[in-house]
Amino acid sequence: MPVQTMSPFLDIQREGAIAVVTMNRPETRNALSDNDAVEALVAMCEAVNRDHSVRVVVLTGAGPAFSSGGNLKSLRTTFGRESGEPVMARYAYRDGIQRLPLALSNLEVPVIAAVNGPALGAGNDLVCTCDIRIASEQAIFAATFVKLGLIPGDGGAWLLPRAVGMSRAAELCFTGDTIDAAQALEWGLVSRVVPPEALMPTAMELAQRIAANPGHALRMAKRLLKEGQHARLDTILEMSAGFQALAHHTADHEAALDSYMAKLKR
Structure with missing residues (x-):
């Protein structure tokens, strides 16, 4: 559909x-x-x-x-x-x-x-x-x-x-x-x-x-917020570590870092 x-x-x-x-x-x-x-x-x-x-x-x-x-x-x-x-x-x-x-x-x-x-x-x-x-x-x-x-x-x-x-x-x-x-x-x-x-x-x-924000980060952030309504803190921390590891390797994150570093060099 x-x-x-x-x-x-x-x-x-x-x-x-x-x-x-x-x-x-x-x-x-x-x-x-x-x-x-x-x-x-x-x-x-x-x-x-x-x-x-x-x-x-x-x-x-x-x-x-x-x-x-x-x-x-x-x-x-x-x-x-x-x-x-x-x-x-x-x-x-x-x-x-x-x-x-x-x-x-x-x-x-x-x-x-x-x-x-x-x-x-x-x-x-x-x-x-x-x-x-x-x-x-x-x-x-x-x-x-x-x-x-x-x-x-x-x-x-x-x-x-x-x-x-x-x-x-x-x-x-x-x-x-x-x-x-x-x-x-x-x-x-x-x-x-x-x-x-x-x-x-x-x-x-x-x-x-x-x-305007990266789509993958939005989807993972929402999942964490939803799970945080009923999961234990240690469970959310473990999920956050896994999601963050994925986020570090996305093109969106790399582009954001490149943009930030370029501004620092000005």
Whole structure:
């Protein structure tokens, strides 16, 4: 699958080393639980991992919403009482939407979420899988599962505490309350809040500054940050030694050293 493509759910455009990925189903508010949505996002992650010319992904949503999470119209048929015996719902989660946090977690390049509007339920969890999160002033966030008598079925219980801390994650999970962009900034769920018209320019400017750096170093640095969330220090140090040994022998590193030494001779 080429990285620059359009699927029924995703519009993917290349701008140099940046892949701009837009969830493009505004009629469902970019719901994630439909199988083709899952397939499109998983395929995008796999394609980016194979294409070493991609250094950054910017993820956003078309229309007024970032993502509404689950498609409520299909909950009964996909997961509920119309899906058959309960074990079939287990398979539907495991073989469906649960593939998203795994695919995004294994995506090798930095991912910037440009949150243009509501990010609810699984949409909020999708935000949490991204490395950098920028919100429009029109964005809102909520772990809405409990309002529907459900629990976070797509990994939110692991993702949300790592984004905002356990106490705030518990508050969001147990109340289902919605927070606005300003509160999301205060709680650390996002790192910036900007006017709606500045969202994509801000995300793209940051993406360009990241993409200006060597791609192999970016991919290895991200892997270390991800592993550092759960590995022991000695394990990270060993991985760092191995990755650094590889980095020392790249053409990018040699070029950077040559440039630095040339400046010293001036």
